[in-house]
Amino acid sequence: MTLRQPTLGLTVLLAALATIGPFSIDTYLPAFPQIGAALQVDKLAIQQTLSIYLLTFSLMTLWHGALSDNFGRRPVILAGVAIYGLASLGCTLATSIEMLWVMRALQGLSAGAGMVVSRAMVRDLYAGPTAQRLMSHIAIMFAVAPAIAPMIGGWLLGLAGWRSSFAFLTAMALLLWGVCWRLLPESLAPEKRQTLSPGPLFRAYRRVLGHAGFLATSIGIGCCFGGFFVYVLSAPVFLMKHLHLGPLDFHWLFVPAMAGMMGGSWLSSRAAGRWSTRRTLGIAFVLMAVAALINLLVSTLLPPLLLPSLLPVPLYTLGMSLAMPTLTLRALDFFPDNRGMAASCQSFLQTMLSAGIAAFVAPALWDSRLGLALGMTGLGGLGALLILAHLRTPVFRPPSP
Numbered sequence: 001m002t003l004r005q006p007t008l009g010l011t012v013l014l015a016a017l018a019t020i021g022p023f024s025i026d027t028y029l030p031a032f033p034q035i036g037a038a039l040q041v042d043k044l045a046i047q048q049t050l051s052i053y054l055l056t057f058s059l060m061t062l063w064h065g066a067l068s069d070n071f072g073r074r075p076v077i078l079a080g081v082a083i084y085g086l087a088s089l090g091c092t093l094a095t096s097i098e099m100l101w102v103m104r105a106l107q108g109l110s111a112g113a114g115m116v117v118s119r120a121m122v123r124d125l126y127a128g129p130t131a132q133r134l135m136s137h138i139a140i141m142f143a144v145a146p147a148i149a150p151m152i153g154g155w156l157l158g159l160a161g162w163r164s165s166f167a168f169l170t171a172m173a174l175l176l177w178g179v180c181w182r183l184l185p186e187s188l189a190p191e192k193r194q195t196l197s198p199g200p201l202f203r204a205y206r207r208v209l210g211h212a213g214f215l216a217t218s219i220g221i222g223c224c225f226g227g228f229f230v231y232v233l234s235a236p237v238f239l240m241k242h243l244h245l246g247p248l249d250f251h252w253l254f255v256p257a258m259a260g261m262m263g264g265s266w267l268s269s270r271a272a273g274r275w276s277t278r279r280t281l282g283i284a285f286v287l288m289a290v291a292a293l294i295n296l297l298v299s300t301l302l303p304p305l306l307l308p309s310l311l312p313v314p315l316y317t318l319g320m321s322l323a324m325p326t327l328t329l330r331a332l333d334f335f336p337d338n339r340g341m342a343a344s345c346q347s348f349l350q351t352m353l354s355a356g357i358a359a360f361v362a363p364a365l366w367d368s369r370l371g372l373a374l375g376m377t378g379l380g381g382l383g384a385l386l387i388l389a390h391l392r393t394p395v396f397r398p399p400s401p
Contacts, residue, residue, distance in 0.1 A: 011134060013183060014121065015141035016176055017077065017114030020084065022142070024053065024111050026149035027169060031162035038162060041097045049097075049104045056108030058351035064116040065344030066201060069194040073121050073340070074186040080113025081180060085173030091166035107169075114176075116347050120339040123332045124187035129273030135325035136269035143261035143321070150250075194338060204338055208345045213393030216386040217331045218346045222353035223383030224288065224320050226361070227376040228257065231313055233358050234366035242304050242369050252310060260314030264321025271322075278391070280326050285384045287319030292377040299373040309369065316376060327387065334393075 028035075036046045068076040087110060090103035122134050156164040194204065208214060231238060235253055239245045245252060264284070271280050295312035302308055328346070335342040357379070365371035 009183060010185075011137050012141070013179060014118040014134075015138040017081075017118045017180075018138055018142050019145040020081075020111045020114050020173075020176075021057065022145035023149045023169060023172065024107055025050065026145070027153040027156075028162070028165040029150055030154040031157050031165050034157065034162040035100075039094075039097045039100070045097050049100055052101050053104045053108040053111075054351070054355060056105045057112050058348060058355060060109045061112045061116055061347040061351055062205075062344050064113045064347075065120060065338075065340030065342065066194070066196065066204075067340075068117045068120060068188070069338060069340035070196045072186050072190075072193065073117050073124070073188050074180075074184055077113055077117050077184060078177065078180055080110045080117075081173055081177045083110035084113075085170055085177060088166050088170040088173055092163050092170055112347060116343045117340060119328065119332065119343040119346075121187045123329060123339050125185075131329055132272035132325050133269045135328060136265045136272065139265035139268070139321060139325055140262050143258050143265065188340075192337070194341075204341055205345070208335055208338065208342055211334055213390045214331055214334045214342065214345075215349070216390040216393075217327055217334075218349045219353065220383040220386035221324060221327050221331070221346075222350035223379045223386065224323065225350070225383075226353065226357045227288070227292070227378075227380035227383070228313065228317055228320060229354055229357055230362045230365060230372055230375040230379070231257070233362035234372055237366040238369070238372060243306055243309055244304070245306075252306065253313065256310060256314040257317050260317030261321040263314075264318040264323075265325065267318075268322050268325045272325075277326055277330070281323055281387065281391070284319040284323035285388075287322065288316050288380045288384070291316035291319065292373070292380055295373040295376055296370070299369040304369060312373075312376070316380065320380075323387075 032043070032046050035049075036043060039045075064076060064080065084107055087103050087106035090106065091100060094100040094103060118138070119135075122131055122138070126134055152168065153165045156168055160167075195201065231253065235250060239249060239253055243252075268280070275283075291312040294315070298308045298312065331346050332339050332342050361375060361379075365375045
């Protein structure tokens with residue numbers, strides 16, 4: 001089922017499905033102190049609500065795509081959004097930290113359905129430059145979520161307390177489910193569906209996770225994102241310790257970074273059908289390399305001045321986001337008969353890599369500006385090398401509509 005051009009409504013809907021994850025993480029962050037006071041627990045217990053969510057989210061991403069390959073895209077998304085809405089309501093009504101942990105785990109198990117399956121739907125419905133443009137438009141809207149979610153959460157916190165953040169997520173899920181019920185098409189024909197029998201399913205996972213080109217592309221994307229993610233994870237130290245900003249000044253990092261991501265995604269949409277894959281990735285990696293070089297020079301030669309220290313971040317995210325839509329589609333095209341599973345494995349690999357960066361890499365680097373600059377350079381460089389080393393690996397190329 002291949003359509004000619006995506007409608008605005010479908011583009012917004014697929015983007016909204018992909019933003020459930022960022023909203024689930026960022027909306028309630030400003031409420032951490034109030035949650036701790038209300039439930040009478042320490043900071044570590046509140047931090048576990050995030051860790052539990054990320055763990056269950058990453059594990060379940062392996063299955064959303066396989067389920068959608070068997071049952072269809074639409075039923076899996078509707079079920080995922082419904083369970084997410086119930087879990088969000090449970091968080092809203094939580095009276096103990098244990099209840100909040102359980103509901104956050106349920107949120108993690110369901111939140112990835114929209115993100116994973118929407119990627120497969122893009123590739124089901126569209127081909128060639130059209131698919132790249134749609135993926136780029138989704139990425140533009142996806143980039144907005146991490147920037148506005150904490151602001152929404154902070155506003156709700158001041159208006160109605162910590163439970164209002166989860167009430168907002170509940171209402172968002174209810175609205176999204178209703179729109180999906182009315183407007184979301186089924187993109188996977190019955191004759192193309194795959195079995196969930198253990199033997200064939202295991203062989204399919206082994207085929208996907210054993211494919212060198214797929215692994216290199218997926219891990220390469222994760223490494224390139226990791227070059228920016230170390231700054232997200234290190235934001236309190238980077239901004240408050242190194243740049244001497246206050247707790248209300250996080251927008252100095254996140255607004256330029258999101259602007260770079262939106263600019264790169266817009267440029268990718270304009271380049272679709274005009275630039276070759278090699279040219280797109282070449283320009284993207286040059287931008288990332290220039291940003292990393294500037295970052296190293298600024299961190300080594302200049303005192304911690306605000307604008308020079310922040311300049312490399314939006315330049316890096318510009319290049320990163322220019323490359324991402326092309327690379328995401330390329331990874332899915334290795335497995336045209338198992339796009340849902342490929343999208344699941346791609347998300348799983350990238351989420352686990354991000355978790356490793358959060359647990360080990362960022363804490364080892366954030367004590368110095370040079371350490372963070374080396375993290376950007378090392379992770380971005382490794383990602384580019386992995387991708388370029390397997391760029392000649394053939395993929396399935398359907399005809400453009």
